[in-house]
Amino acid sequence: MKENNIEYLKKKAKNLYQDYKTRKLSDAGDIYEYSPKYYDITQIFLDFDIFDDAPDFEFSLMKAQHLIAKLVDFNSWAELIKASDTQLEIAKIKLGCFTLDNYDPSKIEDYEFFMGEAEDNAGTVFDDETRLELAKYYIKGEGQENIPVNVLADPEPIVYEEVIAKDKTADQPVMLECIHCGERFLSNETKLIKPKGAPNTEIVEVCKHWPECDGQFWDLIPVKIMDGK
Numbered sequence: 001m002k003e004n005n006i007e008y009l010k011k012k013a014k015n016l017y018q019d020y021k022t023r024k025l026s027d028a029g030d031i032y033e034y035s036p037k038y039y040d041i042t043q044i045f046l047d048f049d050i051f052d053d054a055p056d057f058e059f060s061l062m063k064a065q066h067l068i069a070k071l072v073d074f075n076s077w078a079e080l081i082k083a084s085d086t087q088l089e090i091a092k093i094k095l096g097c098f099t100l101d102n103y104d105p106s107k108i109e110d111y112e113f114f115m116g117e118a119e120d121n122a123g124t125v126f127d128d129e130t131r132l133e134l135a136k137y138y139i140k141g142e143g144q145e146n147i148p149v150n151v152l153a154d155p156e157p158i159v160y161e162e163v164i165a166k167d168k169t170a171d172q173p174v175m176l177e178c179i180h181c182g183e184r185f186l187s188n189e190t191k192l193i194k195p196k197g198a199p200n201t202e203i204v205e206v207c208k209h210w211p212e213c214d215g216q217f218w219d220l221i222p223v224k225i226m227d228g229k
């Protein structure tokens with residue numbers, strides 16, 4: 001299987017090189033033009049900062065292999081062919097974003113961005129199998145039936161709990177107004193909450209009318225200041 005994937009990628013590098021060989025100087029003589037069959041080579045050169053009009057520019061089958069590796073987010077061809085079978089499957093899907101009739105590398109960026117977000121939410125690094133299923137879904141637009149449910153689900157909402165009843169006898173409380181609900185109350189009547197199960201360092205002060213009002217600490221303004229006194 002792995003051998004097949006590498007053969008496949010070799011063939012694709014050959015295709016890219018064939019496309020390169022269609023190069024000729026434009027009629028005006030100022031740029032090189034291509035009539036590719038497989039890959040949008042002009043756009044690839046542009047997107048990957050390859051200047052085909054530089055005096056020392058040269059392209060070969062080896063360079064085409066190296067470029068193929070770059071397109072699919074590997075540092076080199078040598079690194080690519082050492083990849084696991086599943087990683088090579090992902091590489092093949094990514095490579096499909098550079099073809100002449102379907103050029104859209106932004107899909108790869110979207111996929112990588114989504115993966116980063118999803119991994120942050122799940123607090124884990126996905127294994128290659130999950131990455132492959134996500135690449136099929138995200139880049140190729142295939143069904144999501146093989147994607148583990150927790151990957152696409154929204155993260156669990158944080159549940160807050162009230163922790164400490166405030167000491168209502170505190171000296172010299174000031175009158176506050178919650179700009180969220182508009183109610184006024186004394187500064188020793190606010191509530192202290194934290195996410196359920198979290199350490200006490202995460203305690204935050206909120207509106208007296210929490211949880212009906214979700215006014216935060218910064219929504220509680222001393223009336224003195226509000227009235228400009």
Ligand SMILES: [Zn+2]
Binds near residue numbers: 180183214
């Ligand atoms: Zn409020």
